[in-house]
Amino acid sequence: MSRHTADVVIVGGGLIGVWTAFFLARRKQRVVLIEKGVVGAQSSGTNFGNLRLQGRFPGQYPLSLRSQALWEEIEALIGEDCEFAQTGHLYLAYDDEERAKLEGYAQVSESHGLTIERLGPSDLRKRWPWLSEQAVAATFSARDATANPRLVTPAVARAARALGVTIIENACVTDVERSSGGFSVKTADGAHWSSSALVNAAGAWAVAIAERFGETAPIIPAGPPQFVTEPFPYLVEPSIQSVDGSVIFRQIPRGNIILAGYPRTAADPVNHRAPVPPAKTLAAMRALARVAPILAQCHVIRVWSGIEGYLPDMIPVIGPSLTMPGLFHAFGFCGHGFQIGPGVGLCLSEMIVEGATSTPLEPFSIGRFRESVAVSEKFRKEFDGA
Amino acid sequence: MAEIVVVGAGPAGINATERLCAHGHRVVLVDEGRQAGGQGYRRPSPGLDLDMAALMGTEAGKYEALHARFARLLPLIDYRPQTLVWAVEDNMLHVVQAGVASTLRFDVLVLATGAMDKVAPFPGWTLPGVFTLGGAQVALKDQGCLIGRRVAFLGSSPLLALAAAQYRKLGCEIVAIADTTPFASKLAALPALAQSPRTLWRGLSYLAGAMLAGVPVLHGVTPVEVVGDGHVEALILRDRRGRERHFSCDAIALGYGLKPETQLAELAGATLRFDEAFRLWLPQCDADGRAAPGLYLAGDGAAIGGADAAEASGGLVAMAVLADLGESVDERARLELRRRLARLRGFQKGLAKAFTWPVAQIRALPDEVMLCRCEEVRIGEVRQAMAQQLGPVEINRVKAMTRCGMGRCQGRVCGPALQEIVAGAAGVAGEQAGRLRAQAPVKPIALCVAGEAP
Numbered sequence A: 001m002s003r004h005t006a007d008v009v010i011v012g013g014g015l016i017g018v019w020t021a022f023f024l025a026r027r028k029q030r031v032v033l034i035e036k037g038v039v040g041a042q043s044s045g046t047n048f049g050n051l052r053l054q055g056r057f058p059g060q061y062p063l064s065l066r067s068q069a070l071w072e073e074i075e076a077l078i079g080e081d082c083e084f085a086q087t088g089h090l091y092l093a094y095d096d097e098e099r100a101k102l103e104g105y106a107q108v109s110e111s112h113g114l115t116i117e118r119l120g121p122s123d124l125r126k127r128w129p130w131l132s133e134q135a136v137a138a139t140f141s142a143r144d145a146t147a148n149p150r151l152v153t154p155a156v157a158r159a160a161r162a163l164g165v166t167i168i169e170n171a172c173v174t175d176v177e178r179s180s181g182g183f184s185v186k187t188a189d190g191a192h193w194s195s196s197a198l199v200n201a202a203g204a205w206a207v208a209i210a211e212r213f214g215e216t217a218p219i220i221p222a223g224p225p226q227f228v229t230e231p232f233p234y235l236v237e238p239s240i241q242s243v244d245g246s247v248i249f250r251q252i253p254r255g256n257i258i259l260a261g262y263p264r265t266a267a268d269p270v271n272h273r274a275p276v277p278p279a280k281t282l283a284a285m286r287a288l289a290r291v292a293p294i295l296a297q298c299h300v301i302r303v304w305s306g307i308e309g310y311l312p313d314m315i316p317v318i319g320p321s322l323t324m325p326g327l328f329h330a331f332g333f334c335g336h337g338f339q340i341g342p343g344v345g346l347c348l349s350e351m352i353v354e355g356a357t358s359t360p361l362e363p364f365s366i367g368r369f370r371e372s373v374a375v376s377e378k379f380r381k382e383f384d385g386a
Numbered sequence B: 001m002a003e004i005v006v007v008g009a010g011p012a013g014i015n016a017t018e019r020l021c022a023h024g025h026r027v028v029l030v031d032e033g034r035q036a037g038g039q040g041y042r043r044p045s046p047g048l049d050l051d052m053a054a055l056m057g058t059e060a061g062k063y064e065a066l067h068a069r070f071a072r073l074l075p076l077i078d079y080r081p082q083t084l085v086w087a088v089e090d091n092m093l094h095v096v097q098a099g100v101a102s103t104l105r106f107d108v109l110v111l112a113t114g115a116m117d118k119v120a121p122f123p124g125w126t127l128p129g130v131f132t133l134g135g136a137q138v139a140l141k142d143q144g145c146l147i148g149r150r151v152a153f154l155g156s157s158p159l160l161a162l163a164a165a166q167y168r169k170l171g172c173e174i175v176a177i178a179d180t181t182p183f184a185s186k187l188a189a190l191p192a193l194a195q196s197p198r199t200l201w202r203g204l205s206y207l208a209g210a211m212l213a214g215v216p217v218l219h220g221v222t223p224v225e226v227v228g229d230g231h232v233e234a235l236i237l238r239d240r241r242g243r244e245r246h247f248s249c250d251a252i253a254l255g256y257g258l259k260p261e262t263q264l265a266e267l268a269g270a271t272l273r274f275d276e277a278f279r280l281w282l283p284q285c286d287a288d289g290r291a292a293p294g295l296y297l298a299g300d301g302a303a304i305g306g307a308d309a310a311e312a313s314g315g316l317v318a319m320a321v322l323a324d325l326g327e328s329v330d331e332r333a334r335l336e337l338r339r340r341l342a343r344l345r346g347f348q349k350g351l352a353k354a355f356t357w358p359v360a361q362i363r364a365l366p367d368e369v370m371l372c373r374c375e376e377v378r379i380g381e382v383r384q385a386m387a388q389q390l391g392p393v394e395i396n397r398v399k400a401m402t403r404c405g406m407g408r409c410q411g412r413v414c415g416p417a418l419q420e421i422v423a424g425a426a427g428v429a430g431e432q433a434g435r436l437r438a439q440a441p442v443k444p445i446a447l448c449v450a451g452e453a454p
């Protein structure tokens, strides 16, 4: 059995794992990242690619904004282009209740310094004349962006490797223990690592690691179904979302329209399957045609989903373990980990190396599951009774 | 009574339906096409006066017989033409008919979805005027049109000579029939081909006819390039002696045999396995066509075998269904069909040996060649993505990184060549490159078919 030592071992080569590795390496840590498959193939590589700032959990804005600043300089940071584009995000409301919800979101965003435009039906018609006339109000945030999720994680992993991170693919962590000397991590192929810190960034599989140290969280593996159409003349610049959660879509410059539909569907993390029921494909198609009737003749060519961890309050777990010093959790990103990924990596690296981060992360403590947490309205609405 | 749905109204599906009907079952027969007949026995567009007897030649009798049988069957079945099955989930087919999506429940599903052309790219293959071989036949049978007046037939397939003969009958000039496989591999396959002397004879007679008419027939060629300014003007090949040959023409029919349409089978629960002879991922089934509980596969969609094998396997599948439903079947007839099918499929294995997929030629293609037409991905982009650190080594990851296979056809066209490029660049066997998994919709569907919320 081969034995190696490192300062930090990271379990999981998704976006969270690679960004954490990258920022730790910049802080001169000897880092090993272990991934059971290949880097970026799970939820980090299958997601919609939205970097949305509007309508987030209020307690997440400091982290989210810190993250967006990193996205805005991603090419300089990692030396590769990941199709980052600041195209803005348009939220649509179809009745007064939804309008009020948008206004609430807008005020939270503004309190964190974002600029939110409010649009009425006539502004919408002027700016995007092909939108259906049913929307009664909308908000637009120009700073919201998108990037190509299929490219990002491997690119960050390459940047981390260039800084000295050891990346091991096709190695599943089967055992983690803590002894006086630190953490001991074993993989299925018999390799053995020891380190003084351990990062649990194992996505939908992360609770298995937490439970080894007497902590848990009620994680549900699921994924929002995603769809893509054939290319259509370029028309849709921003990401557009119905605030009722029925559809979100964007267009890539090549012309394909990418859309996501809700509710989310349970996924099978054991067999690595995230099937999309045909009825959801039809529902998403209807929802898109309602928002943009001009697309009625456009064909859906492919569907997919991913396997992601969801928690009932729709808020991730980020921060130190409460039972095991040196262990840090970062999982359960509930459909919005792409945007905050770089920020999470940065904050974790600060916590691990400097002992603290200036970004408030208290709302994300795993400790909240010691009592039963309130189930969020979003969770109730956007899940299939999973 | 069990609800039986048959997908595909080619010889396999029609034969299965006929036999199930004869046992008193009510069958729903679903087909994407406008008219029954499938690919090989396709009928001309209504109102088009085409001499099908002349076109079908020695197969005219079978063609007439199949359509006559279908006409007699029609009043007894629930036939749904122009109906695309785009997804299977549990015991439900999701279909689009006349622009409206709906579902169709089944207890027993017989898939007789046939095949499509297998093609390999080469420089210039995306130039207008290059058609697939099957596409050239569809233009002929469906519309009575030729793809050009001076046509070159290129690839590796017994259908090259057949299609060329059909084109010649309609007055087209055949500038060449060029096969990438050396003549020696055809000779080596003769013993297997002799299992079906009639078909072998038919194939040889097409070639002989072409040669007598002075058509150049070449073996062991390497496609070099299609040249033309906005449209095919010539085909350049390297012959087996290494000489460059130039054939001026206005169209090219390109085909390397057929590729089963397996997406529905995969979605319905069939297991796929890489077949070395065909170098394709094929669904697994037993000798009678059972692929999973309640799932039966017949015809070219199960294993490439041609029209006669499709008919035989349709009959066998129907017997398997009947037997599994607890009904008695004529055991002697069943044994006879099994024997017949084994012989015909044995012949097809022989064909796969005689007309091989040019693995080495594909792996050696230059970087600039367009691999994925839908997404416009060149071979070099795939190789480059694979060569970088932490780059993809498996076909689905290659698709994710390069978009190759992500377009309208979902890799149905570029899949086999992509498989070779990936395996070649990764230095692994074809099988280890992995498999593009099927996803519904198996073919593109328009947003408007979803209609308003119920």
Ligand SMILES: Cc1cc2nc3c(=O)[nH]c(=O)nc-3n(C[C@H](O)[C@H](O)[C@H](O)COP(=O)(O)OP(=O)(O)OC[C@H]3O[C@@H](n4cnc5c(N)ncnc54)[C@H](O)[C@@H]3O)c2cc1C
Residues within 6 Å of the ligand: A011, A012, A013, A014, A015, A016, A017, A034, A035, A036, A037, A038, A039, A040, A041, A042, A043, A044, A045, A046, A047, A048, A049, A050, A051, A052, A171, A172, A173, A174, A201, A202, A203, A204, A205, A206, A222, A223, A224, A225, A226, A304, A305, A306, A307, A308, A330, A331, A332, A333, A334, A335, A336, A337, A338, A339, A340
């Ligand atoms: C379909 C879909 C659409 C989405 N859209 C968006 C969006 O538009 N915007 C947004 O911000 N977010 C979006 N998300 C959410 C976002 O993708 C995720 O929150 C984020 O990718 C999570 O990253 P991660 O690193 O935690 O998880 P993952 O990417 O899942 O990575 C975890 C990794 O850990 C590995 N692993 C697990 N166990 C072990 C073990 N024992 N040993 C070794 N390795 C192990 C896994 O193989 C996996 O690669 C979406 C998610 C999905 C599924």
Ligand SMILES: Cc1cc2nc3c(=O)[nH]c(=O)nc-3n(C[C@H](O)[C@H](O)[C@H](O)COP(=O)(O)OP(=O)(O)OC[C@H]3O[C@@H](n4cnc5c(N)ncnc54)[C@H](O)[C@@H]3O)c2cc1C
Residues within 6 Å of the ligand: B007, B008, B009, B010, B011, B012, B013, B030, B031, B032, B033, B037, B038, B039, B040, B041, B083, B084, B085, B086, B112, B113, B114, B115, B116, B117, B133, B134, B135, B137, B138, B162, B258, B261, B264, B298, B299, B300, B301, B305, B306, B307, B308, B310, B442
């Ligand atoms: C383009 C083409 C041309 C050919 N021409 C000849 C020829 O001239 N002579 C010859 O001997 N052989 C020809 N062949 C070979 C021919 O396929 C077989 O010999 C024979 O037709 C196989 O019969 P089958 O019943 O298995 O499938 P097919 O005859 O191919 O019938 C399959 C049917 O299934 C339908 N189908 C498939 N998928 C779906 C779906 N998702 N939803 C609904 N319906 C679906 C198709 O529309 C088709 O009607 C050709 C093959 C192709 C692909």
